Amino acid sequence: MISRRQTLALLAGTLVPRSVLAAAYQDSDFLRDPKAAKPLPPVAERLPKVPRVVNMAAKGMLPGKHGGTLRMLIGGQRDIRYVPIISYSRLVGYNEHLQLEADLLERFEVENERVFTFHLRDGHRWSDGSEFTAEDFRYVWEDMFLNKKLFKGGIPASLKVEGKGPKFEVIDRLTVRYTWENANPIFLADVASPSPLRLMQPSAYLKQFHPTYQDKTKLDALIVSEKAADWVALHQNKSRTVRPENPDLPTLDAWCNRTAPPSGRFVFERNAYYHRVDENGRQLPYVDRLLLDISSSDLIAAKTGTGEADLQFTNLDFSDYTFLKNAEQRYPMVVNLWKRIQGSRVCLIPNLNCRDDVWRNLWRDARVRRALSLAINRAEINKAVFFGLAKESSNTILPASPLFKPEYRDAWSAFDPDTADRLLDEAGLDKRGPEGLRLLPDGRPAKIVVETAGEHSAEADVLELVNDQWSRVGIKIYLRTSQRELLRRRVKGGETIMTVGMGLDNGVPSADMAPNELAPTTDDQLQWPLWGLHALSGGSDGHAPDLPEAIALFELLEAWRSAAAAEDREKIWHQMLHLYTDQVFTIGTVNATLQPMVRARTLRNLPDEGLYGFDPMSYLGVYMPDSFWYDADA
Incomplete structure (x- = not known):
């Protein structure tokens, strides 16, 4: 860039x-x-x-x-x-x-x-022929973002730097x-995203649905004719761009x-x-x-x-x-x-916020996450499911990214069942039941229900192979399919121990793209939904991270957000990539x-x-x- x-x-x-x-x-x-x-x-x-x-x-x-x-x-x-x-x-x-x-x-x-x-651009117009001018930005800022009925929480969180807009x-x-008072390097990336930060709207059209500009009698008539609950619902319905x-x-x-x-x-x-x-x-x-x-x-x-x-x-x-x-x-x-x-076509995602105390403590032990990653034969998965055309990798960025380093791809991704066995033993899973399954600290057999939305056949194919591979180190998995929204609710509610999905959404970042996916930032991150919700809500919901490595990732993200120099942002990216892949918060299989x-x-x-x-x-x-x-x- x-x-x-x-x-x-x-x-x-x-x-x-x-x-x-x-x-x-x-x-x-x-x-x-x-x-x-x-x-x-x-x-x-x-x-x-x-x-x-x-x-x-x-x-x-x-x-x-x-x-x-x-x-x-x-x-x-x-x-x-x-x-x-x-x-x-x-x-x-x-x-x-x-x-x-x-x-x-x-x-x-x-x-x-x-x-x-x-x-x-002078003379630029919306599709109805109305002018596209600074008024369309002012309308969004003053009449939408600062209107407590339209935006109860004020301006979007992505516009705030250290809590200030x-x-x-x-x-x-x-x-x-x-x-801004401080650097905001994420701003242009937000504007350029697939679902962009909407700084402008066609004000000439939308003013007819806003009480500041529309006669109350006419606005009430529009609310009735459009079967809306109130002017807020009417305005939101008429202005939807997603x-x-x-x-x-x-x-x-x-x-x-x-x-x-x-x-x-x-x-x-x-x-x-x-x-x-x-x-x-x-x-x-x-x-x-x-x-x-x-x-x-x-x-x-x-x-x-x-x-x-x-x-x-x-x-x-x-x-x-x-x-x-x-x-x-x-x-x-x-x-x-x-x-x-x-970052990974099929990724196994342990829920570090699950309600099951035993599994939650195990997931927060890096030795367990690393062991399960080492127990996966990615070459077998690549050949059997992807005809050898994919790349075996942890869940990380691709060579097409200027930030790529082989060490991120290779972090705990070699097939090494002996080391996996040793790490699981060291983590306290050194006892076995009659079927050869490891026993959890409370005596239960180590059986993991992996939940999926069932939208991609590759997931089931990969999990069948992973089940065979993990069985060799004393872990058994079962697949459960749920509707996507129900699955997300179960994850956020802590009912789900592990899910399967895709890895990092952006595997080709540059240093000027925000490393949000590497730290707890949203409740859509299935490995730490409550930590992500805490960040997303500004601390009003969810739980603050209490795992040192997750806290470190969040602090590094905050440092990236305030870094004005490109070289500083690149340095932080590499620190986060190293920590994220070394900790194996998500278990990738293949990418590309x-x-x-x-x-x-x-x-x-x-x-x-x-x-x-x-x-x-x-x-x-x-x-x-x-x-x-x-x-x-x-």
């Missing part, structure tokens, strides 16, 4: 003056509706004065043509959330090299990681500034939802005011429409293999690859394999596993190889789906 001490004026691609491009701007015929009551303004008037110019050739892509409908399959209505994730329009976002670039912003400046000044300023119509279920809510994304739920098909259409163009002046996106058809999750791979999707990445797994690859011979589709970025990526044969600019994951890749987001196009000559 570039130096953050200097002024950042980052524009993707090539900056071409509006005077040069304006005469050559082109939009899609899709937007020309002769029956429209109010025709759209010319494309040059719908674009910002300085649009973001994406130089396709410079990115190794082909400049495209407008047109076409892209079909995707989703497992339920909530999965329309994928569209704003992969559209990936952000104030500041990552490119395919995971470097930050201005996107919605024309430019931005950072001073000592404390002062962040955002410059908007920033000073927010509107400098002028197109400039806003956030200033799942864009309100077709009337203006957006800055490439495509706008046109379908109100419930529906079996959701239609997204191109945003006529989208801010990006290619080097030839064609307004992006190239594709006019997205069709998202709801199907049973279990059938999505089969339907993809019969040509019912033009782009499919969700609800597919490596186990589907052979079937999908064979389908290439029958349907005009291409199946590629991308590398998943999770492969994810099927299916596209129509005529769809261009989707790379044959890529990194696949939620954060920071936004699945396909960093590869710019607005640049995908249909080549009729292919």
Whole structure:
């Protein structure tokens, strides 16, 4: 990443003056509706004065043509959330090299990681044609964050540094500034994330649902007509962006939802005011429409293999690859394999906050966690489940990360059952029952119920092998499947001893990305949910960590958050990675596993190889789906 001490004026691609491009701007015929009551303004008037110019050739892509409908399959209505994730329009976002670039912003400046000044694009508009200005930031700050009814806890916790929020300023119509007393290096990463910190909203639209701006009689009528409990519920419903279920809510994304739920098909259409163009002046996106058809999750791979999707990445797994690859011979589709970025594809996660006193004390003994890791034959798992194509590893970052070191990958991940036996003996599990199972300190046999949401077949396959391997050191496991939300409640309630899932979500971090996953920060961390809840709630809920190594990780994270120098943040990252992998808080198996990526044969600019994951890749987001196009000559 570039130096953050200097002024950042980052524009993707090539900056071409509006005077040069304006005469050559082109939009899609899709937007020309002769029956429209109010025709759209010319494309040059719908674009910002300085649009973001994406130089396709410079990115190794082909400049495209407008047109076409892209079909995707989703497992339920909530999965329309994928569209704003992969559209990936952000104030500041990552490119395919995971470097930050201005996107919605024309430019931005950072001073000592404390002062962040955002410059908007003059003439930029929301999808309904209303102006995108500093007023949209002011509205969120003053009328949403500081409104105790909308935000009972005040401004979002992620905006606080050492308990204090920033000073927010509107400098002028197109400039806003956030200033903290201390360094806040996580701020831009939060803005660039798959579920970004929402600093702006379409205020011209949302003011009709806010009592400060709407007549009480009209607001009461809206509450009744929308069947909302009060104006707060109405405003929250109308402003939801994570799942864009309100077709009337203006957006800055490439495509706008046109379908109100419930529906079996959701239609997204191109945003006529989208801010990006290619080097030839064609307004992006190239594709006019997205069709998202709801199907049973279990059938999505089969339907993809019969040509019912033009782009499919969700609800597919490596186990589907052979079937999908064979389908290439029958349907005009291409199946590629991308590398998943999770720290471990299948990860065993002991619950250090479980209510069972005996297991809780054992899990807090690093010798037990290390022993169970050493008792796993990762080479056998790799060959049997992943055809030898994965990488045996602890739950840690991948070689694609600039922070990678082999010692993190290799930490307690060799297959060494003799050392595992010795460590378990030293931890007090030196007695055996009649079946050869070790006996717990209270005399129970060492049987572990591993709970799962059952969403990935690879988990069951891996656990079958792990059961055989752990049996050799006197441990027996049983698999229990629960619905995801029920499972999470059981983990937080301490009823679950161990779960299985994926490892670190971001296995390709840079030093400027927050190491939140390595320390107790949220109640979604299944190894220490109550410690994470304590951090998430600001100390008002859960329990403070009482394990020295977990406390050390949290203190290191706090030090990272206040570190203004890049070299200091990198040093802290390595300290945390060393401690996290050495302590084996989660037991990884393999990573760099492969994810099927299916596209129509005529769809261009989707790379044959890529990194696949939620954060920071936004699945396909960093590869710019607005640049995908249909080549009729292919």
